[in-house]
Amino acid sequence: MIEHFDVVVVGAGISGIGAAHYLQANSPDRSFVILEGRERLGGTWDLFRYPGIRSDSDMYTLGFSFRPWTEAKAIADGPAILNYLDETAREHGLDAHIRLSHKVTSASWSSADSLWTVTADQGGEERCFTCSFLFMCSGYYNYERGYLPDFAGAADFGGRIVHPQFWTPDVDYAGKKVVVIGSGATAVTLVPELAREAAHVTMLQRSPSYIVARPSEDRFANWLRRTLNARIAYAITRWRNVLVTQYFYRLMRKHPAKSKERLVAMVREQLGDAYDVGTHFTPRYDPWDQRLCLVPDADLFAAIREGKAEVVTDTIERFTPTGLKLGSGREIEADLIVTATGLEIRLLGGIPVTVDGAPFAPVEHLTYKGMMFSDVPNFAISFGYTNASWTLKSDLTAYYVTRLLNAMRKRGMRQVTPRLAGPVEEAPFLDFTSGYIQRAAQQLPRQGTRKPWRVHQNYTLDVMALKYGGIDEEMEFSNPVPAREKAA
Template identity: 55%
Template sequence: MADNQAQSVDVLIVGAGISGIGAAWHLQHRAPGQSYAIIEARAQIGGTWDLFRYPGIRSDSDMYTFGYNFRPWVDGKVFADGPSIRRYVTDTAREAGIDWHIRFDTRVISASWDSGTARWTVAMEGPEGRQALTARFLMICSGYYRYEQGHMPEFEGLADFAGEIIHPQKWPEGHDYAGKRVVIIGSGATAVTLVPAMAEKAAHVTMLQRSPSYIAARPSRDAVADALRKVLPGRLAYTLSRVKNIALSMFFFQLSRVWPDFVKRGVIKAIRAELGEDFDVERHFSPRYNPWDQRFCLAPDGDFFAALKGGKASIVTDHIERFEKGGIRLKSGELIEADLIVPATGLEMQVGGGMDISVDGESVVPANKITYRGMMLSGVPNAALAFGYTNASWTLKIDLTAERVCRLLNHMERQGHDYCVPVPPTDIELAPLLDFSSGYVQRALPHLPRQGTKAPWRTYQNYVQDMLTIRYGRLEDGHLRFRKAKGTASAAEPVARAAE
């Protein structure tokens, strides 16, 4: 494990989840001359898919686009469960020899850039105490939410409840809820996943929502992909299935943007067909926002609707007045009795895994930065953030980001550059980073970087446009400045000041 002991590498990857392992694979294949190490705070590979252990945990994106473009997903399930995804990522790392480059149980505390040496100095805390490592390039693949805790609103009377309260992000593996009355607070993807999974063992499951979300039933298997695998080589079948699903998701997103009322009527009609005319679909499944103003919730084979229809689960749309000893009192006066309450109330977003980042002695405040091509921050040299799509599979953007980083590394090596730094124009027009109405996004916006309104500072949510630009667009575009560590006055100028 020579790489595990190295104190200096060309590229340091933070995080050994689906983003970090994907980045490492691209480095090995597209920039093979670059040494690298991966720092992972947890004890094993997986990231999100190692952290979350709540019942029914699964992908809310189809695996033909959520899987890596370089390693076909062959399990067959369109929406894979968490353990299957964790195995997929782990197997990818093992087969490529990436696991030998990982330092486990090690948390990055800070990363400091010095323009004089063109190096990052990264402080870490691990089994052997505090250590430091230097790197030419930093890839932050630690995701976008706080691992330590999820979002928990301040509910009145919380301490009065006599039963258990377990946040999905802190779910104890193997927890027994058989025969219990369960209330799940929330209407997002986590709640829609929990309801049918817990309804199998619980006495009854109630999903309590303040407002509805869009939920659509989707087959758990892709008939086209299954048919293609029977007549075509595996990789070709996977590629065609992937292209088909990317095209369909882009079409549906654009359709939702152009004709939102048409899409909304179609979704509600499909739900009514699942639940019957007697169910109050308008009350419980008609959101106040337009389709794709927030992510769609997917129910494989309609399992969520089946739980409601079978009587094992129910849905209540109301506001919480307070928690009481026996359950939750609603604004309407109704008491929902519960033995176990699961607040599926969302996550807390953060940038850079919570590490302290500084450039030439100046602290980096993400809210004061602008994203460049959705992968770098203004004034922050030789560093890329892995940040996926909000309207499509996360991994689609991660693959493109890793490819672009490899192009940058190879270009700098050929041209003799030591580092690159995005520098925005002085008259740039700014906009929020994410155009999404989800609560976790709205809570985080004041702390997130912003984006511009024009390329390359605008973060497009369009895979084809990004693919053409990131793969084939000019690297020296006038916005990304390339410099040497020593030799000229302009090269010695501190990055933070030059990027103001």
């Protein structure tokens, strides 16, 4: 049996739940379904279960614009975020549209029929759906595999090796010597949490990252919520945080040397002049060449000051039966090694997509407003910001998709396709030097250097363009005659 919906949304994480809300609120005449491969909603926040898992953005911007975050902590832990998503789906009636355990296995577009055909696996049985518009909200990384370098001698290690993406409750670290390999957001989250029960934790990094401490609670936001209506307080805090983040981002990009000096000085204030901040907390790159790492309440620095954790900057020569031998010749003993070595990017959830029988390769296309692809009809992806909260962009993307759907209905058109109207210079989709981005460069799409093909990474500009701007700019609305009518 084939089920038909006006819109199929793939993924029931933050992006998919947000998409469902806007479809229901702005395009109530359109039927839709959300196909989720996992056994419950939540996406990232259901997948990651490692100790201390938390947001690296404040919840006033990571939360939805339509549902206030009312908890005291602005930097929330994973269970609190998952509960927020659950409550949002239930309260807005979005859970009725979600099909859990429906892992999408393929998607194909037919211009002759102006239809997508989507297949999904449900417990070994194939389910088939058709839709007029396909909205991919499946995130940007591989859920089945994290990035893991080929470490020499890993098989010789006598303890346990675990990647944070696949943490299970039986991972025992109490009273153990633990080494966390990595220096990104996951590593700086894990280290202070593991240090609470471990005998000692070593954060082993090849090179340092910029690390910024901030309070886990936003006193202004909590005061405002006690003073004003929750929605008004939330909106004010959200915009304040957006503007403050944009200001400091632009400041750091404009004055990288001074910004670097200040960020490093902030670490020195935490650890003292005697600590070797130059080696362990002074990156070689400029601020925002990679995403900054957030540590709430300076918990990482507290663990270091108390001697429960240390940072070692070195390379790994090989694993040994009892730990690690480093490039400097030093050996670190370990009972447990946690490889916080990053994600593996996988666009579209790894789903094979074809357009009129030809395989769709994102790298061969330009992105339109950061969400659609040149010459691909009725298709959008949700991809958040690299310099701000993911949800800020995913919210706007979902809103814009409903604008397109409403325009198609009003104009009596079945097809909408971004088309290049003139020459455009190409640029990388993401201007980031992070390893996980560079490793995936050959599979990522390209962006243009002029609108509407440019990815701004700027919420204020995107609000104007996606919420209030025109929708006809280099966008083709069409109404091809269906193949079955031609045959008749």
